[in-house]
Amino acid sequence: MSTSPDASDISRTTVAVIGAGRLGGVLANALKRAGFTVAGPLGRDDSVPASDIALLCVPDAEIATAARNARPHATLLGHVSGATPLDDVDFSMHPLQTFTGAETPEVFLGIGAAIAGRTPHAAHAAEQLARALGARPFHVDDAHRAGYHAAASIASNLVLTVLDAAEQVARAAGIRSDQARELLAPLVTRTVENWRTHGASAALTGPIARGDEETVARQREAISEQAPALLALFDQLCDSARTIATPKGSA
Structure with a gap:
């Protein structure tokens, strides 16, 4: 994923959204609308295609397992959990909003998005995703996540x-x-x-x-x-x- 995003960078970035729950479907649609090439939302048993980013939208208790399955197929691995640390992923992006699964992609416009990364590059990827969705990223480290x-x-x-x-x-x-x-x-x-x-x-x-x-x-x-x-x-x-x-x- 490019460290200096623009519209052409986004169009070349592939994102696999793993998890077809309330957030997964809405997030996949919003990322598509933002210009990313998106696979998913993928079910837990679906194969993960090779991607620049694999974004885990699974329950917190399943993040470790989903991360192990997705790691060989993605350059960067992230989750959307608000409370889970970065032990199994490269970054996190937690949309500060409540979701029923019926929302349109505009639901992300103007909301906060808590981000963190294990490296500056991973943190930048999380920030880029949040901004592409129209959200306002802010940093929360593992010590303060819960x-x-x-x-x-x-x-x-x-x-x-x-x-x-x-x-x-x-x-x-x-x-x-x-x-x-x-x-x-x-x-x-x-x-x-x-x-x-x-x-x-x-x-x-x-x-x-x-x-x-x-x-x-x-x-x-x-x-x-x-x-x-x-x-x-x-x-x-x-x-x-x-x-x-x-x-x-x-x-």
């Missing part, structure tokens, strides 16, 4: 547990689940935008931000009666909110 991925999981996977809890409580209050999601989504969207712009402390509103513990107590009583399985989560979230709260007037 922590970075934990941050991503909190921001995506664990946020869903909070949203699901809100949906359950709304349902217990007589609001249908589909209606609750429709009604709460604008609130969630605005909250995330405020957090992005100002940070959690400045974005926090509501009774905890106002120091209105009487209202919090009424909320807690309702959850205790209508959705008791969520009470421990509610208490923990309220405690966490209190640690970031700053004095505010009416929210």
Whole structure:
């Protein structure tokens, strides 16, 4: 792979995408659109063609095996895992996005992509792939990889547990689940935008931000009666909110 990429370099670069899961198919299509010559997404039992790059889009536990199988056929070997170190590959490129498998190639435009390489050449290859997809590469070394991925999981996977809890409580209050999601989504969207712009402390509103513990107590009583399985989560979230709260007037 050339160390000074341009459109002609990309068109001569062959990439084998190994793994046909949620990310593999979307990534293969996006790389094709970017101008790479792409094989795949390949299944785990498919033969790997000779390629400049083999990109592993397999579960973390299968990376070592997939890497051994692909190594003889690729000049550079990379994975797209956020948490796995570079023990078995030359580089990593982790798209900082959630995927269902139904996305179009534009899903990569403007997102972050955590990259790392065992050599400067491998790191450059990861950066080139990310930029060709329209993503914004940033470096995360092996020592910080698990922590970075934990941050991503909190921001995506664990946020869903909070949203699901809100949906359950709304349902217990007589609001249908589909209606609750429709009604709460604008609130969630605005909250995330405020957090992005100002940070959690400045974005926090509501009774905890106002120091209105009487209202919090009424909320807690309702959850205790209508959705008791969520009470421990509610208490923990309220405690966490209190640690970031700053004095505010009416929210």
